[in-house]
Amino acid sequence: MHILVCDGTGCRSSQSGLISEMFRDELLRKGLKNEVQVIRTGCFGFCEKGPIVKILPDNTFYTQVRPEDTAEIIDEHIIKGRKVTRLLYLDPDTQEYVSDSKHMGFYKKQLRVALRNCGLIDPENIDEAIARDAYQALGKVLSEYTPEQTIDIIKRSGLRGRGGAGFPTGLKWEITGKNPADRKYVVCNADEGDPGAFMDRSILEGDPHSVLEAMAICGYCIGASNGLIYVRAEYPLAVKRLKVAIEQAHQYGLLGEHIFGTDFSFDIKLRYGAGAFVCGEETALIHSMEGKRGEPTNKPPFPSQSGYLGKPTNVNNVETFANVPVIILKGAEWFSSIGTEKSKGTKVFALAGKINNVGLIEVPMGTTLREIIFEIGGGIKNGKKFKAIQTGGPSGGCLTEKHLDTPIDYESLTAAGSMMGSGGMIVLDEDDCMVSVAKYYLGFIVEESCGKCAPCRIGNKRLYEILERITKGKAVPEDLDKLRNLCNVIRDTALCGLGQTSPNPVLSTLNNFIEEYEEHVFEKKCRSGQCHDLLYYVIDEEECTGCGACKRVCPVNAISGEKKQPHIIDQKICIKCGSCMEKCQFDAINLKNEYKSTTVSV
Amino acid sequence: MSTKTNTENHIANECPYNGSLPEVEVKIKLTADKIEKIDAICRSFDNDPGELINVLHETQSEFGYLPAEVQDVIAQNLRIPVAQVYGVVSFYSFFTMTPKGEHPISICLGTACYVRGSEKILEEFKKELKIEVGETTPDGKFSINCLRCVGACGLAPVVMVGERVFGRVSPEGVKQIIAEYNN
Numbered sequence: 001m002h003i004l005v006c007d008g009t010g011c012r013s014s015q016s017g018l019i020s021e022m023f024r025d026e027l028l029r030k031g032l033k034n035e036v037q038v039i040r041t042g043c044f045g046f047c048e049k050g051p052i053v054k055i056l057p058d059n060t061f062y063t064q065v066r067p068e069d070t071a072e073i074i075d076e077h078i079i080k081g082r083k084v085t086r087l088l089y090l091d092p093d094t095q096e097y098v099s100d101s102k103h104m105g106f107y108k109k110q111l112r113v114a115l116r117n118c119g120l121i122d123p124e125n126i127d128e129a130i131a132r133d134a135y136q137a138l139g140k141v142l143s144e145y146t147p148e149q150t151i152d153i154i155k156r157s158g159l160r161g162r163g164g165a166g167f168p169t170g171l172k173w174e175i176t177g178k179n180p181a182d183r184k185y186v187v188c189n190a191d192e193g194d195p196g197a198f199m200d201r202s203i204l205e206g207d208p209h210s211v212l213e214a215m216a217i218c219g220y221c222i223g224a225s226n227g228l229i230y231v232r233a234e235y236p237l238a239v240k241r242l243k244v245a246i247e248q249a250h251q252y253g254l255l256g257e258h259i260f261g262t263d264f265s266f267d268i269k270l271r272y273g274a275g276a277f278v279c280g281e282e283t284a285l286i287h288s289m290e291g292k293r294g295e296p297t298n299k300p301p302f303p304s305q306s307g308y309l310g311k312p313t314n315v316n317n318v319e320t321f322a323n324v325p326v327i328i329l330k331g332a333e334w335f336s337s338i339g340t341e342k343s344k345g346t347k348v349f350a351l352a353g354k355i356n357n358v359g360l361i362e363v364p365m366g367t368t369l370r371e372i373i374f375e376i377g378g379g380i381k382n383g384k385k386f387k388a389i390q391t392g393g394p395s396g397g398c399l400t401e402k403h404l405d406t407p408i409d410y411e412s413l414t415a416a417g418s419m420m421g422s423g424g425m426i427v428l429d430e431d432d433c434m435v436s437v438a439k440y441y442l443g444f445i446v447e448e449s450c451g452k453c454a455p456c457r458i459g460n461k462r463l464y465e466i467l468e469r470i471t472k473g474k475a476v477p478e479d480l481d482k483l484r485n486l487c488n489v490i491r492d493t494a495l496c497g498l499g500q501t502s503p504n505p506v507l508s509t510l511n512n513f514i515e516e517y518e519e520h521v522f523e524k525k526c527r528s529g530q531c532h533d534l535l536y537y538v539i540d541e542e543e544c545t546g547c548g549a550c551k552r553v554c555p556v557n558a559i560s561g562e563k564k565q566p567h568i569i570d571q572k573i574c575i576k577c578g579s580c581m582e583k584c585q586f587d588a589i590n591l592k593n594e595y596k597s598t599t600v601s602v
Numbered sequence: 603m604s605t606k607t608n609t610e611n612h613i614a615n616e617c618p619y620n621g622s623l624p625e626v627e628v629k630i631k632l633t634a635d636k637i638e639k640i641d642a643i644c645r646s647f648d649n650d651p652g653e654l655i656n657v658l659h660e661t662q663s664e665f666g667y668l669p670a671e672v673q674d675v676i677a678q679n680l681r682i683p684v685a686q687v688y689g690v691v692s693f694y695s696f697f698t699m700t701p702k703g704e705h706p707i708s709i710c711l712g713t714a715c716y717v718r719g720s721e722k723i724l725e726e727f728k729k730e731l732k733i734e735v736g737e738t739t740p741d742g743k744f745s746i747n748c749l750r751c752v753g754a755c756g757l758a759p760v761v762m763v764g765e766r767v768f769g770r771v772s773p774e775g776v777k778q779i780i781a782e783y784n785n
Contacts, residue, residue: 010756013767047756195712198753233659233696234752274655274694277750291654292686293693309652352714352755359756390713426713440716444750450693 001036002056008043011050015067019051022070036078042206044119045360046106061101062087106357109376113346114322115362118206123241126248129209135254137328138213142262147221156332158344163189163317164421166410176304177222179312184224186215187315189285190231193277194393197424199348200318202360204238208245214324216266222314227268230285277448281496282315295452296496319348339365343409353426354381366407384429392421394441395501397508417508433530434513435520439467441505456499459490472533473524526593535591541566543588550580632671644679651680654690658697667701703738703745705783710760712751720759726776
């Protein structure tokens with residue numbers, strides 16, 4: 001028997017490390033140490049219900065396990081064979097407990113290709129990865145295929161870059177392969193900077209060998225013997241597991257000199273990011289790896305011509321690499337049978353925000369947003385109304401109800417005004433103000449712009465200021481036109497991908513939620529009550545006892561009223577400091593997004 | 603190779619404008635063993651300028667921050683202008699030139715945390731500790747920082763104190779977190 005304990009970031013943060021320790025201790029005490037194995041795995045994806053514990057071979061899926069539950073699981077399940085019902089997943093629709101993850105709404109529609117080993121193997125044990133076919137594809141490629149044949153397989157599979165832009169992977173390899181040079185490099189872009197995205201992190205933490213193997217295959221194809229992984233310093237666990245994986249692969253001769261006894265040698269080194277979003281852009285990433293400021297440069301020359309240290313460099317994203325070994329083993333036809341006409345295979349998404357099942361999901365391309373949000377995601381939290389879904393991070397846009405039935409692929413998302421991006425999906429509900437959301441992303445861009453080109457450095461700052469005026473109720477009608485014009489200019493003139501896509505959150509909300517912008521500008525009203533400056537402190541006549549405490553504390557004498565009579569706030573004088581609300585002992589003062597003008601004293 | 607004993611001399615030699623400035627900031631003198639430590643870190647990367655970021659990572663984990671004096675020594679070792687070192691230090695948000703508190707508090711402002719109210723949590727921390735983002739309390743106990751996404755979106759909003767992660771934090775829970783570290 002096996003007890004799998006999720007050791008992904010989410011579950012780890014809620015004490016899964018302690019849980020696996022306690023399982024081990026308890027097994028030792030019960031003398032079952034040799035019969036039952038405790039394995040710390042990568043992310044299961046169902047982060048909302050973490051920490052996750054899975055028992056094999058009967059596939060029992062326990063959710064929200066606490067350290068004190070471990071003894072009961074051992075006593076009841078392992079020894080007596082009775083499932084601990086209260087820890088099983090409760091289906092919110094049927095109100096029945098589900099023990100096998102296969103039957104859970106969250107997993108039913110998923111197809112795990114890139115995440116195939118996450119939550120199954122111990123990522124720090126290469127034997128477990130090998131038992132799940134790791135390095136078989138590398139062996140097959142080295143013994144059976146020429147580089148050209150291998151590139152052809154990848155090309156025919158239709159695999160496209162999962163980092164955002166969707167460039168065909170096989171073609172990229174071919175171009176880099178054809179550029180003659182004494183030295184070439186394979187680079188894995190693991191600088192996952194999108195806030196709310198943790199796909200790459202989960203792959204690196206749950207199945208690092210899939211990435212190492214694919215990098216070696218790429219090296220064989222393009223004629224490189226050096227690989228570099230550029231990983232965020234914010235991901236200490238991923239860094240640790242990569243280090244362990246590289247060392248173990250070396251011990252097994254799967255990296256290093258003369259792999260599988262052939263002439264092919266390949267080694268991988270780690271390079272660390274230092275907290276700069278722009279370094280996800282490949283030219284910036286290369287400069288950062290060279291120890292410089294991570295500023296992007298004009299393309300051409302493309303990295304495939306002149307990249308790291310001026311040598312041809314092939315840069316792919318983590319998830320792209322994770323797909324490669326399966327394609328080699330199962331064939332291009334198998335892979336291209338999944339997905340839509342132009343986007344093949346599956347895509348991993350990090351589902352977060354106001355959704356019931358926050359987590360990591362992998363679905364075939366062409367799945368609709370409705371399936372993702374309402375079937376896999378389990379709908380909106382607290383029964384609220386769905387408003388929008390933000391895809392593609394700060395470079396993407398917001399999609400609305402009318403896009404719910406669009407099958408997702410690179411083209412359809414772009415056509416709808418957003419983009420695939422790396423795969424972050426943030427669900428927003430009726431309580432979210434779309435102007436504030438756009439402002440949030442712009443704030444991020446302003447902070448992360450490297451400052452090299454004027455449209456991005458200055459333009460985005462101006463965009464942010466206009467949005468700030470709108471949310472503060474100080475905007476004039478012309479600001480809306482200015483906003484749109486400026487967005488277009490930045491999109492057309494910025495130097496790199498970061499700048500060119502930075503206005504997307506504004507443009508897509510302008511297109512889909514223009515009425516909210518207009519309300520802010522013309523009526524000075526925020527319908528979701530998020531913009532503090534557009535709210536009013538109003539005294540509830542029914543609750544007010546007329547004690548006068550608010551009147552005394554008001555610094556601008558905006559409150560009037562007779563003793564023991566309901567008081568009123570003069571909105572023209574009120575500076576919205578909130579002192580009155582804090583002082584009121586009867587909860588009679590509330591924030592409202594509109595007020596009846598009749599109650600205002602003259 | 604390096605025979606530095608006093609970084610001050612070195613700066614005075616390299617920066618002719620230093621003396622003419624009306625107020626010269628008092629430099630912290632690095633002790634010889636600290637300089638030796640930096641030298642050792644640089645040596646472990648073969649004094650290769652291409653390894654600058656790795657050198658800075660190691661140095662920061664040793665010293666907790668990267669003051670100007672430390673950058674001087676690194677620049678000398680790697681044989682690059684100190685402006686280049688400073689350029690890199692100031693470019694990346696991970697590097698800091700001011701020491702952090704004993705318990706560095708990081709509030710995640712990633713999108714998932716943002717839509718679940720992390721801004722209110724940040725406000726609460728600022729109010730309770732009476733410091734701004736990037737500052738340290740006068741007693742050196744706490745500092746506040748913002749970060750973007752630690753990948754624990756299922757637990758949003760998330761706060762990190764040192765290495766420890768607090769999930770599903772409410773504005774009311776802020777006091778508890780601070781109290782836990784104040785004893």
